[in-house]
Amino acid sequence: MAYLSYPATGEADPMRAESVTQPAAGGSFADIGAKTHSFGSHDVIFYEGDPAKRLYELAAGTVMLFKLLPDGRRQVVEVLRPGDIFGLAKSEEHESTAETLTEAQVHEIDLRRIEQSPGLQRKLTRCLMTQMQALHEHAVLLGRKSAVERVASFLMYLVPNRGGVGCFGPKDGAEDGFDLHLTMTRQEIADYLGLTIETVSRVFSDLKRRGIIRIDRADQIHLNKVCGLCQITGIH
Template identity: 50%
Template sequence: MRQAIEDRIGTSHGRSHAPGAELGHALLDGPAPGQRVGGHAVLLHEGDPARRIMELVEGAVMLTKLLPDGRRQVVELLGPGDVFGLACGDAYVCSAETLTASVVVAHERGALERDGALAARLLRRFESQLCTLHAHALVLGRMSALERVAFFLLRLMPEGRQPGRGDAPLDGSVHIAMTRQEIADFLGLTLETVSRAFSELKRRGLVALLRADEVRIRDRGSMERLAGAA
């Protein structure tokens, strides 16, 4: 299963790396300021020795953790500016996988001591990511399935969303770059429950499902009430 994902790395964006090489190694070798990678590429493996810390410049990445029996949790969804590749001790605590084509920069961990500007930037970003995780703990611990999915959709399309951006196709719809299974792993549900929640939100007229991966929020107020906007 681990191999199956890695197989996709070299091919998913058209350029081939050394066969069998992990993307982590490719990044390790390149001194490039920003490494471009395709979608569905595994960047890090939970448990691997943690030599570097990563900044996402562009794109979307998910961080995942596994239980020994295979249950998976997507612990964080990252966007531009977010940081990953954290370690407690000397191993990565999460796997990292791109959702869409992305640009990533990697820093040697030692650079944190020397580069004050980098450290300051990471500090600010860590604070922001901690806040997001706090909110997510509330979602996972205390919200119903419908509430979780509403929360997820609002998160994809923040309030002050300017129309006409590249990822927003004209109207107010969003492309969801995750499968139902990935959404379920993010929200602590099963894929069937996520699917039912989408249908229920549609039935209630809160969202429109243009396609399975194209959603439009019809009634933001009700969605926010569901998601418990504080």
């Protein structure tokens, strides 16, 4: 279904199965009578400070969570993929704003319903573990990586099964290129990576100049050598 664009483009997406956290472990949250909502691109699902009652499972599309400082500085704290859970809060209010990056479908669930099912509880725990790990990874990026390393890491994050633990290098002899479609604007990328829009733009231009990527359109990027890009993420 073309209307649900995914960060990485195109045909059957090999990452899909991977990125959906524990696809079928103990049933789906949707099974327990969750309401499903559809959103357009750049719709707000909830605002920081809104009363938090339910939690959400992203069924399709991409959603970002961000927080604002009073002077307007913004930090995107998570970029979510299908299968991810969000909207939990220990207090009565959401601590961040949730906004879609693409058209998206979201299951709205009552936490108590989950707590009644051991299987779903288990699934929830696994989801949270995975997301927590991503947050740790992101803390390293924000705290210790240079601008180029941040952008390179970001691009690698959009390539299925490469970088990180599951990276097996380029397929033997294959040309190791990759086409990807960005669903985030430069500003959103900047706010995710803790940079300014100008720096993000400059790094893209620099990577282009160095022959590592090709920019077909602002949101259409071709990675010439995935491995070469991975080399500059700081994790090698």
